[in-house]
Amino acid sequence: MSELTSLMTPACIIDMGKFQRNISCMQAVAKRDELVLRPHVKTLKSLAAAERYAPSNGPITVSTLAEAEYFAAAGYHDILYGVGLVPNKYARVQALSERAEKFTVVLDSLAAVNALVSFADSLEHPLQVMLEIDVDDHRAGLLPMSDELLECAKALQATPKLHFRGIMTHAGGSYDCFSQQARDAMAEQECALIAKASARLAANQIHCELVSAGSTPTALANTHHKGINELRAGVYATFDCVMAGLGVCDTDDIAMSVLTSVIGHQTDKNWVIVDAGWMALSRDQGTATHAKNCGYGLVCDPQGRLLEGWYVSSTNQEHGIISHIDGKKPDDAIFAYGNMLRILPIHACATAAQFSAYQVIDEDGKVTETWSRITGW
Amino acid sequence: MSELTSLMTPACIIDMGKFQRNISCMQAVAKRDELVLRPHVKTLKSLAAAERYAPSNGPITVSTLAEAEYFAAAGYHDILYGVGLVPNKYARVQALSERAEKFTVVLDSLAAVNALVSFADSLEHPLQVMLEIDVDDHRAGLLPMSDELLECAKALQATPKLHFRGIMTHAGGSYDCFSQQARDAMAEQECALIAKASARLAANQIHCELVSAGSTPTALANTHHKGINELRAGVYATFDCVMAGLGVCDTDDIAMSVLTSVIGHQTDKNWVIVDAGWMALSRDQGTATHAKNCGYGLVCDPQGRLLEGWYVSSTNQEHGIISHIDGKKPDDAIFAYGNMLRILPIHACATAAQFSAYQVIDEDGKVTETWSRITGW
Structure with a gap:
C-alpha cells in the first residue's frame, strides 16, 4: 500500500468503494x-x-x-x-x-x-x-x-x-x-x-x-x-461526467479519475495548468451538448472531493487548463505549483483507453492494487 | 511486402512518399x-x-x-x-x-x-x-x-x-x-x-x-x-485535416490514414458503417470550428484518393458512421459490405496515439514496413 501522492502524474485512479457500489447496483437490477x-x-x-x-x-x-x-x-x-x-x-x-x-x-x-x-x-x-x-x-x-x-x-x-x-x-x-x-x-x-x-x-x-x-x-x-x-x-x-450529466448517476458515484499535478499558472487569466492534457483525459467532450458543459473533466481535490465550478476548460497533448466556470481566482492552498488534483472523466471508456494500467485506491485513498489493461484490436 | 487489403482493420497507415516530401519541406525551411x-x-x-x-x-x-x-x-x-x-x-x-x-x-x-x-x-x-x-x-x-x-x-x-x-x-x-x-x-x-x-x-x-x-x-x-x-x-x-483546414497543407499531403472496413449500412439514412470508431480515429474534432467540418475524418478509397464530400460524421467506440455532406446515397461499388476505405485523421497526434504500430506503404500501396511506437508517461 502506498500514498496516492507517491504516484507519478498523470495516473488513472479507480476508487474501489464506489466501483463496488456501482457494480452491486447493476447486479441488483438484473436479479430483480x-x-x-x-x-x-x-x-x-x-x-x-x-x-x-x-x-x-x-x-x-x-x-x-x-x-x-x-x-x-x-x-x-x-x-x-x-x-x-x-x-x-x-x-x-x-x-x-x-x-x-x-x-x-x-x-x-x-x-x-x-x-x-x-x-x-x-x-x-x-x-x-x-x-x-x-x-x-x-x-x-x-x-x-x-x-x-x-x-x-x-x-x-x-x-x-x-x-x-x-x-x-x-x-x-x-x-x-x-x-x-x-x-x-x-x-x-x-x-x-x-x-x-x-x-x-x-x-x-x-x-x-x-x-x-x-x-x-x-x-x-x-x-x-x-x-x-x-x-x-x-x-x-465507473460512470463518468456524461452519465452524471444525464442524471443516470451522481457526480459522487464516479469511480474513475485522473490524478494530475499543477505545473504552472497564468495568473492574469485565472488559469491553472496541469500535466493532464488530452493524452490523459482523451479528446472526448461528450458533455458539450449538456446543460452543464464539463469541458474535459471536473476537478476534485486529491481526496476526490469535487471543487465546485472548477473544470478542465481546454487541453493540448500534455497540458490541461483548469479554470472556474465563473472565472474565479484559484485558491493558492489548493492549486499551488506541484499540488495534485483529480479529474473526473467525461467519458470513462475514452479516458481509460489512454492508460495501460489503473491504480486502485481504498476508502482511505491508499493505493492497494495496480490493474493492467489491454489496448488495440 | 504485402497488399494493403491483407491487413486487419482498423490499421494506421503511413504513406512513405508523402511522409518523405513533408519532411524535406521542413528541412528546407530550417536550412534556408x-x-x-x-x-x-x-x-x-x-x-x-x-x-x-x-x-x-x-x-x-x-x-x-x-x-x-x-x-x-x-x-x-x-x-x-x-x-x-x-x-x-x-x-x-x-x-x-x-x-x-x-x-x-x-x-x-x-x-x-x-x-x-x-x-x-x-x-x-x-x-x-x-x-x-x-x-x-x-x-x-x-x-x-x-x-x-x-x-x-x-x-x-x-x-x-x-x-x-x-x-x-x-x-x-x-x-x-x-x-x-x-x-x-x-x-x-x-x-x-x-x-x-x-x-x-x-x-x-x-x-x-x-x-x-x-x-x-x-x-x-x-x-x-x-x-x-x-x-x-x-x-x-504527417499533417492532418486540421492543418489542411488552416491551409498549412493540402489534403493530398496528409501522410497518415486509418484503414477501415465497411461493416454495414443504414440505407434509409444513407449511412455507411465502418469498423473505425473513436477508438481508432480518436475523439478529436479539431475542425468543428473550421469553415469545413471534417467530423472525425475525411474518407478516401483504398488507394488514398479523396472521396469528395464523404466524411466520418459520427463515432462510437468501435463504429464510425460515414455520410455525405449533402446527404448523397453511397455508391455500391465503393461502399459495399467488406470493402476497405482510408480515413484521413483530424489530428494526427491523437489518431496515432490510438495505435501501437504503423503500417508503412510505398507509392504502389504495398506494405513495406511496420513501425512500432510507445505510449504512456
Missing part, C-alpha cells in the same frame, strides 16, 4: 428483473477489474477481437463480440470459436450473413451468431419488422456450421435522453422492439435463445425490462 | 533560415519513424518522460522535454540527465525554479534547463517583459548543478490562424517576442545558447524566423 447480466468489458479491458463485475464463468461482451482473445485466454467461454463482423477477421474468429465454446459474433445484413455462410464450410466447430436489431435509429442493426431480418435468420439456421443464438440490440439513443421519463421510455422501446423481432422470428419457427438488450441509461431506467432475457451494460462500473 | 531543426517526436513516438526526420545524433523534443527514456535508450542525447516539470518527476529526470548529456527540462515560474534549485544539490551531473516564454496568450510561459523571467534566469544561473540553456516558446495560437497573413503575423510575433526576451536576458548578462520557437503553422509561414536559432515542429511529417 430475472435477467442474465452480460457486462461489457470494453470500458476497462482489464481481467483484474472484470473479476469484480464479470466473473470468469459468466458471459461478457467485448468490443474487439483483442479483448476476446485476452479474456478467452483467461478462461472466459461465453464472449459476445458486439461489432459487425467482416471477412478480414474470419481467421481470428475461427481460432476464437475453437478456444471459447460460446464465442459469438454479430451480423446485421444479408450481405454479412451470405459472406459468413460462404466461409462456414471451413469452420471446425460451429460458430455462434446473433443478429443485431435497430431499436432507436441510432447506429447499426436490422429493423425489427424488416424482411431482411427473417431472411438473415433463415440463412443462418440453414447453415450447419453456424448456430443462430438469438438477437441483440443497444439503445445508444439513450445517451441523448436527458430526463428520467425519456430514459424510461427509451428502455421500454428497446425491450418492446427487440421482443417484437423475437416474436416475428418465433412465428417463423426460429427460436432465440438470447434476446439481449442494454445500455447503462436504459438498464438503470425505471422499467422491468420485459421481453428480454439478457441485460448488457458497461460504463456503469 | 539557418536554424537548427529540433523535431517534436510526440506525433509518432516511433524510433523507426524518427530515423527519417530526426536522426539519432540530432536534437529532438519530447512530450513525456517515457518518450525521453525510449529515445535516450536509442542513443539520442539532446532531448528537450517540453512540458513544465514538477517534483514527482525529479527522480526520472535525474536518471535521464545521467543517460543523455543534453537532456533538458522546461520551467515557467519562480515556484518551479525554486523547487528545482532546492533539488539540484542531489544531482550528480548538471541538468540542462530552459525557460518557457508566452508569446501568444495561449498556454504556458513567462511573459517576455516580466520581472519573473529575469528572476528565474538569475536563480538558475546561480545554481551550480543547473545549466541555463536558453528560452523556448510554442505559438499554439497559430492553430486559430485561418489565413496565410494571420499565420505570417503570428510567426513574426513568435520570433519577435522571444527575441525580446533573449535581448532582456542578454542585457542582464544572461546568455541564451538556445532561442527556440515553433509550431507547424508558424514554422511554415512566409517569414525568415529572425531572432531565433532553433525551430521546433512536429505534426508536419
Whole structure:
C-alpha cells in the first residue's frame, strides 16, 4: 500500500468503494428483473477489474477481437463480440470459436450473413451468431419488422456450421435522453422492439435463445425490462461526467479519475495548468451538448472531493487548463505549483483507453492494487 | 511486402512518399533560415519513424518522460522535454540527465525554479534547463517583459548543478490562424517576442545558447524566423485535416490514414458503417470550428484518393458512421459490405496515439514496413 501522492502524474485512479457500489447496483437490477447480466468489458479491458463485475464463468461482451482473445485466454467461454463482423477477421474468429465454446459474433445484413455462410464450410466447430436489431435509429442493426431480418435468420439456421443464438440490440439513443421519463421510455422501446423481432422470428419457427438488450441509461431506467432475457451494460462500473450529466448517476458515484499535478499558472487569466492534457483525459467532450458543459473533466481535490465550478476548460497533448466556470481566482492552498488534483472523466471508456494500467485506491485513498489493461484490436 | 487489403482493420497507415516530401519541406525551411531543426517526436513516438526526420545524433523534443527514456535508450542525447516539470518527476529526470548529456527540462515560474534549485544539490551531473516564454496568450510561459523571467534566469544561473540553456516558446495560437497573413503575423510575433526576451536576458548578462520557437503553422509561414536559432515542429511529417483546414497543407499531403472496413449500412439514412470508431480515429474534432467540418475524418478509397464530400460524421467506440455532406446515397461499388476505405485523421497526434504500430506503404500501396511506437508517461 502506498500514498496516492507517491504516484507519478498523470495516473488513472479507480476508487474501489464506489466501483463496488456501482457494480452491486447493476447486479441488483438484473436479479430483480430475472435477467442474465452480460457486462461489457470494453470500458476497462482489464481481467483484474472484470473479476469484480464479470466473473470468469459468466458471459461478457467485448468490443474487439483483442479483448476476446485476452479474456478467452483467461478462461472466459461465453464472449459476445458486439461489432459487425467482416471477412478480414474470419481467421481470428475461427481460432476464437475453437478456444471459447460460446464465442459469438454479430451480423446485421444479408450481405454479412451470405459472406459468413460462404466461409462456414471451413469452420471446425460451429460458430455462434446473433443478429443485431435497430431499436432507436441510432447506429447499426436490422429493423425489427424488416424482411431482411427473417431472411438473415433463415440463412443462418440453414447453415450447419453456424448456430443462430438469438438477437441483440443497444439503445445508444439513450445517451441523448436527458430526463428520467425519456430514459424510461427509451428502455421500454428497446425491450418492446427487440421482443417484437423475437416474436416475428418465433412465428417463423426460429427460436432465440438470447434476446439481449442494454445500455447503462436504459438498464438503470425505471422499467422491468420485459421481453428480454439478457441485460448488457458497461460504463456503469465507473460512470463518468456524461452519465452524471444525464442524471443516470451522481457526480459522487464516479469511480474513475485522473490524478494530475499543477505545473504552472497564468495568473492574469485565472488559469491553472496541469500535466493532464488530452493524452490523459482523451479528446472526448461528450458533455458539450449538456446543460452543464464539463469541458474535459471536473476537478476534485486529491481526496476526490469535487471543487465546485472548477473544470478542465481546454487541453493540448500534455497540458490541461483548469479554470472556474465563473472565472474565479484559484485558491493558492489548493492549486499551488506541484499540488495534485483529480479529474473526473467525461467519458470513462475514452479516458481509460489512454492508460495501460489503473491504480486502485481504498476508502482511505491508499493505493492497494495496480490493474493492467489491454489496448488495440 | 504485402497488399494493403491483407491487413486487419482498423490499421494506421503511413504513406512513405508523402511522409518523405513533408519532411524535406521542413528541412528546407530550417536550412534556408539557418536554424537548427529540433523535431517534436510526440506525433509518432516511433524510433523507426524518427530515423527519417530526426536522426539519432540530432536534437529532438519530447512530450513525456517515457518518450525521453525510449529515445535516450536509442542513443539520442539532446532531448528537450517540453512540458513544465514538477517534483514527482525529479527522480526520472535525474536518471535521464545521467543517460543523455543534453537532456533538458522546461520551467515557467519562480515556484518551479525554486523547487528545482532546492533539488539540484542531489544531482550528480548538471541538468540542462530552459525557460518557457508566452508569446501568444495561449498556454504556458513567462511573459517576455516580466520581472519573473529575469528572476528565474538569475536563480538558475546561480545554481551550480543547473545549466541555463536558453528560452523556448510554442505559438499554439497559430492553430486559430485561418489565413496565410494571420499565420505570417503570428510567426513574426513568435520570433519577435522571444527575441525580446533573449535581448532582456542578454542585457542582464544572461546568455541564451538556445532561442527556440515553433509550431507547424508558424514554422511554415512566409517569414525568415529572425531572432531565433532553433525551430521546433512536429505534426508536419504527417499533417492532418486540421492543418489542411488552416491551409498549412493540402489534403493530398496528409501522410497518415486509418484503414477501415465497411461493416454495414443504414440505407434509409444513407449511412455507411465502418469498423473505425473513436477508438481508432480518436475523439478529436479539431475542425468543428473550421469553415469545413471534417467530423472525425475525411474518407478516401483504398488507394488514398479523396472521396469528395464523404466524411466520418459520427463515432462510437468501435463504429464510425460515414455520410455525405449533402446527404448523397453511397455508391455500391465503393461502399459495399467488406470493402476497405482510408480515413484521413483530424489530428494526427491523437489518431496515432490510438495505435501501437504503423503500417508503412510505398507509392504502389504495398506494405513495406511496420513501425512500432510507445505510449504512456
